[in-house]
Amino acid sequence: MSEVAKLxxxxxxxxxxxxxxxxxxLSAAVRGGILDNVKAAIADPEIKVIVLTCGGRTFIAGADITEFGKPPKPxxxxxxxxxxxxxxKPVIAAIHGTALGGGLEVALACHYRVATKDAKLGLPEVKLGLLPGAGGTQRLPRAVGPELAVKMIVGGDPIGAAEAHKAGLIEEIVEGxxxxxxxxxxxxxxxxRPLRKLRDDxxxxxxAKADRSIFTNAVAAITKKSRGLEAPFAAADAVGYxxxxPFDEGLKREREGFLKLLTSDQSKAQRYAFFAEREAAKIAGVPEGTKGRKVDRVAIIGAGTMGGGIAMSFANAGIPxxxxxxxxxxxxxxxxxMQKNWEATAARGGIPADAPAKRMALIDGKVGLEHVKDADLVIEAVFETMAVKKEVFGKLDQYAKPGAVLASNTSYLNIDAIAAETSRPQDVLGMHFFSPANVxxxxxxxxxxxxxxxxxxTAVSIARKIAKVPAVVGVCDGFVGNRMLAQRGKQAEKxxxxxxxxxxxxxxVTKFGMPMGPFAMGDLAGLDIGWRSRKDRGIKSEIADALCEAGRFGQKTGKGYYKYEAGSRAPLPDPDVEKLIDETLAKLGLKRRAVSDxxxxxxxxxxxxxxxAKILAEGIAARPSDIDVxxxxGYGWPIYRGGPMYWADSVGLKHIAERLAFYAKETNDPSLEPAPLLKKLADEGKTFASLAQGKAA
Incomplete structure (x- = not known):
């Protein structure tokens, strides 16, 4: 009998x-274990009914995706x-923890299902660029109806036991x-009781058979945010089958759709992203078995946009x-x-009606830095200037308890310089949250x-606890994300x-899949911020400066690189901007040329x-996949392109190095010369991925 299953x-x-x-x-061993033991139970004349359950903390949480793309094992x-x-004989699935993907498909093949009250049930394959490939798209609509099935399969989000019970997906909520x-x-x-086979019901x-708009309206609502993605639409088609x-024909068509997506570039990129996120939680250079410090209470310094958003993230996770x-x-x-934000979410049905009060009760507002004294983790979220941050950290020695982790929420500044203000630099690090921090x-x-x-x-584990994706980076101007973004901004301006x-x-940029282009993003952030910074440093940027001198600061003034109608955030091209650009170029003696997409x-x-490539060579990021994460x-890179370094490998590093050398020469911009690591990999016909595999120096 199997080592992973018993009867x-x-x-x-x-x-x-x-x-x-x-x-x-659901590895091959687990599949074999289920099959052997269910057959043995069927063959045993004493057994009249079969319960399928799981040991450990969860029911079957999904397929073994390490088997994807490999020869199938029986x-x-x-x-x-x-x-x-x-x-x-009746087969009952006993669900606790999560029944996801193939796990829920196993449960759907059973005649009855019961679950503990905290169980989650879902078919999230779409998040890996796939659709359920073992009858999920055919059995789930028969269990709960096509509307909820579309939400679960095309949207990919699981439901709780209470909703599953109400919808008829499970028969009972049980204790053990x-x-x-x-x-x-x-x-x-x-x-x-009769054997309830979903395939026959x-x-x-x-x-929905009588009025197909029930199905099509549900699909339209859930695919609104699926721009550029293939899997949600393929999954919707499969539910339509x-x-x-008939069931068997639908099953056949579902399988064809699954296999087509499995070999698609999008699914490969999405599966890569899945593993990259998990890899990012492994910290390079930290001794194995290193335990984090206990964090029972967090202090956040600064109740502005960032500080408030960070506080909400902790309260959402139940941390005082x-x-x-x-x-x-x-x-x-x-x-x-914070109160208004939570109340608005509750009004939309995003959180329970009593959640705002419960979460606000976890936040103790205080005036004065001395109130950090009970915190195990202190996060500073004050103005992004070195002088202010140094002042705060200089005082933390006096008030923070020994062993407290001291973190700065900075997007650019040197953490070593901040840590030097304390007598305990070993406790200091950066925790760079992105705005809005609660989202x-x-x-x-x-x-x-x-x-x-x-x-x-401690910082990595607490970030995961508050549902963030942590990526460990080193100290440099802008760290990983903003340092790379600065290069894009420089070229956009040029x-x-x-x-x-x-x-x-x-x-x-948006056609490529990014949520916003650099100029719309500038309008959103406010062009006056960069203008003031340039003036402080004695730097000019004639077009951006001319816009600000004309009072065009972006969305907040209704005009920036674009114009905005009252009450709208939609950017509209403005002929006045084109005129201003022409006039500025004429003053500088420059002529416009046609620039291809x-x-x-x-x-x-x-x-x-x-x-x-420079970030990797300097060790600021430990792995190319960390940059992708x-x-x-943090920046809305389209998941179906896997991340910038993964995408670069798919384009080909030789091509990228050649084009960079070409633009460096054409635009007289030495900063575009291929970085030594990029050039080395390109010359050797290697990829960034080969660095992680230890195949390149």
């Missing part, structure tokens, strides 16, 4: 237990499901998965926060903004020269001096790749 007999109840830590993924999952579904399922199993036998499809085709300001008025304003997933964890390994582990218009540049794309993306979760 126990409790008189008439056969209990098949899967035990394959950590998440009972048994096929569909063969396992067919055996379960066609069992002459195995014991609760066993009691339910005995009831099934005592009541002589079309009752919940009847309304359940309505339009002391929110500190210099004056009562600023504190009151910050607390009010954006990335947190760049900045390792300073003297940061202790356990402080670093393109205006050569003949491109803001709307052309932005259109190329291809050149714009190359000059937007390739200099960032080049900077990424930063861009995927």
């Amino acid at each position: 126990d007999r409790h008189d008439i109840v056969g209990i098949v237990t899967i035990d394959s830590p950590p998440v009972n993924a 048994p096929a999952l569909n063969d396992v499901l067919s055996t379960i579904e066609n069992s002459p 998965p195995a014991s609760g399922a066993e009691a339910f199993a005995r009831k099934v036998v005592a009541e002589n 079309d009752s919940k499809l009847a309304a 359940a309505i339009d085709l 926060v002391t929110l500190i300001e210099t004056a009562e008025e600023q504190l009151k304003r910050g607390m009010g903004v 954006m997933k990335l947190c760049e964890i900045v390792r300073a020269e003297k940061t202790a390994p356990d402080a670093l582990v 393109l205006l001096f050569e003949g491109a218009l803001p709307q052309q540049v932005d259109a190329v 291809e050149e714009i794309l190359e000059r937007m993306m390739y200099p960032m790749i080049n900077e990424g 930063v861009w995927l979760y």
